[in-house]
Amino acid sequence: MFELNEAQKDIQDIVRQYAQEKVKPLAETIDKEARYPAENIEGLTEMGVMGINIPELYGGSEMDELTKCLVIIELAKVCASTAVIVDVHYLVSDIILSMGTDAQKAKYLPMAVEGKLGAFCLTEPGAGSDAGGLKTKAVKDGDDYIINGAKCFISNCGPHEGNHFVVIALTDPEKKTHGGMTAFLIDRDNPGLSIGKTEDKMGIRGSEVSELILTDCRVSSDAILGKVGDGFKIAMIGLDGGRIGIASQAVGIASGALEAAVKYAKEREQFGKPIAAKQGLQWYLADMATRLEAAKLLVYEAADLRERGEDVTTVAAMAKLYAGEAACYVTDLALQIHGGYGYMKDYAIERMYRDARITRIYEGTSEVQKMVISRNVINQY
Numbered sequence: 001m002f003e004l005n006e007a008q009k010d011i012q013d014i015v016r017q018y019a020q021e022k023v024k025p026l027a028e029t030i031d032k033e034a035r036y037p038a039e040n041i042e043g044l045t046e047m048g049v050m051g052i053n054i055p056e057l058y059g060g061s062e063m064d065e066l067t068k069c070l071v072i073i074e075l076a077k078v079c080a081s082t083a084v085i086v087d088v089h090y091l092v093s094d095i096i097l098s099m100g101t102d103a104q105k106a107k108y109l110p111m112a113v114e115g116k117l118g119a120f121c122l123t124e125p126g127a128g129s130d131a132g133g134l135k136t137k138a139v140k141d142g143d144d145y146i147i148n149g150a151k152c153f154i155s156n157c158g159p160h161e162g163n164h165f166v167v168i169a170l171t172d173p174e175k176k177t178h179g180g181m182t183a184f185l186i187d188r189d190n191p192g193l194s195i196g197k198t199e200d201k202m203g204i205r206g207s208e209v210s211e212l213i214l215t216d217c218r219v220s221s222d223a224i225l226g227k228v229g230d231g232f233k234i235a236m237i238g239l240d241g242g243r244i245g246i247a248s249q250a251v252g253i254a255s256g257a258l259e260a261a262v263k264y265a266k267e268r269e270q271f272g273k274p275i276a277a278k279q280g281l282q283w284y285l286a287d288m289a290t291r292l293e294a295a296k297l298l299v300y301e302a303a304d305l306r307e308r309g310e311d312v313t314t315v316a317a318m319a320k321l322y323a324g325e326a327a328c329y330v331t332d333l334a335l336q337i338h339g340g341y342g343y344m345k346d347y348a349i350e351r352m353y354r355d356a357r358i359t360r361i362y363e364g365t366s367e368v369q370k371m372v373i374s375r376n377v378i379n380q381y
């Protein structure tokens, strides 16, 4: 049984209060206008939340894995866009923390604490689930590398988002995933880097997701994260953590949807009684609450394993798979409970239903998570 410690409970309370008082009232407008929620990120920065995973040496508060999940859950209950911006930012800071040189940490981690957002650039038009199929190339030129290629669907990348970019590129095309890729840490103001089309999305509309174009993008060897050839593994280890974050986002969305459904079911009267009195609907609520609880426990377990430095690949994939599916199940039934009103934009459940859908897709589809889980299960026995 997981019990939160006092520090975790404190952060959970603080972020919950901020989310309910400041983030929730903006969520509808942010979605409608597909607007980057600058005020939320500024507020979270002032509260120290953007650097919660970063050591005090760099200005952060050095909290544990589960605390990050609690933050993302509280934000996602009211605004999934804000939650994913923070999640991807944590993913990038974690990569810098684990793989960066002292100079990279000293440069980028204080910026991350100040709310300057990091972006993780792996996906390409021909390399989605098959992340090994990427074509972006980094060619050595003296002490530098020249990078050419295009990334797509990059979160925290757009007119307002993206200060530093972890870019995975081929340095030895023959070897591909097995040592052929390298991770580079690139500044936004690099003249070889430009932001392409910003996507018009179904949900999480406040999170900017764009193309990143690299044209003769020159970086020095100092920009390499880890070693030449480590890129694919760095991406996969980063995604192990990122998947726990997306599972947290899914738990938050499902939790917000369950709360909305219960409130509505108690208020809405049909056939002379609140619809919450109907057994069919009570059974919906029971199934929703059970899946939500199971998803939350998987998130807590994955965070705990990662905190203890254990291999987390399988449990992170399970958490992401289960929580993403649960979020879609819960928001679907919550919308059903709202009936015709749930289909209208006047009710938050319409947005939650759209926001939930991406949690089965990004940071590895549900099908990719099943690949990861089954490979590990087959190797285990």
Ligand code: CAA
Pocket: 084, 088, 120, 122, 123, 128, 129, 130, 131, 132, 153, 154, 155, 177, 178, 179, 232, 233, 236, 237, 239, 240, 313, 362, 363, 364, 365, 368, 371, 372
């Ligand atoms: N940790 C450490 N190393 C790992 C690893 C992990 N989790 N997973 C794989 N590796 C290593 C392997 O051990 C192997 O190492 P060796 O070369 O030493 O043998 C190497 O990486 C290659 O592994 P595989 O042969 O398993 O690679 P694969 O080509 O079969 O791919 C895959 C595996 C799991 C399907 C992977 O391609 C994958 O995860 N695809 C999904 C990509 C994804 O999640 N994209 C999300 C984009 S980011 C995003 O969505 C952010 C956002 O917007 C919010």
